[in-house]
Amino acid sequence: MCDVKREEKIKQAIEDFGGLIRDFRTRNFLSFSEMADLCECSPSYIFRIQNGKRNPEIDFRIKILMAMDWSTEDIYLFLDEVISRGKKNN
Secondary structure, three states, rough: OOOHHHHHHHHHHHOOHHHHHHHHHHOOOOOHHHHHHHHOOOOOHHHHHHHOOOOOOOOHHHEEEEEEOOOOHHHHHHHHHHHHHHHHHO
16 A cells, blocks of 8 residues: 555554544445444444544444454554554553
């Protein structure tokens, strides 16, 4: 994957996680129920995350990224960026 595209994807996952889910669902023609099945949660929870009403814990974000077929390397880069931003905010 192109580094610029990878960086944009990771940035979106950090700054607009709900938008990332929305984009994935629409690109793959998935309903909230189908997305929820992939993530093993309720459709209403996916809806609330997508619409910015819920902010899932990091372990559940990883579960969603895995359901969205993110590579292990991209998940590690995502986690590294989350940690890096957390250190800057402390």
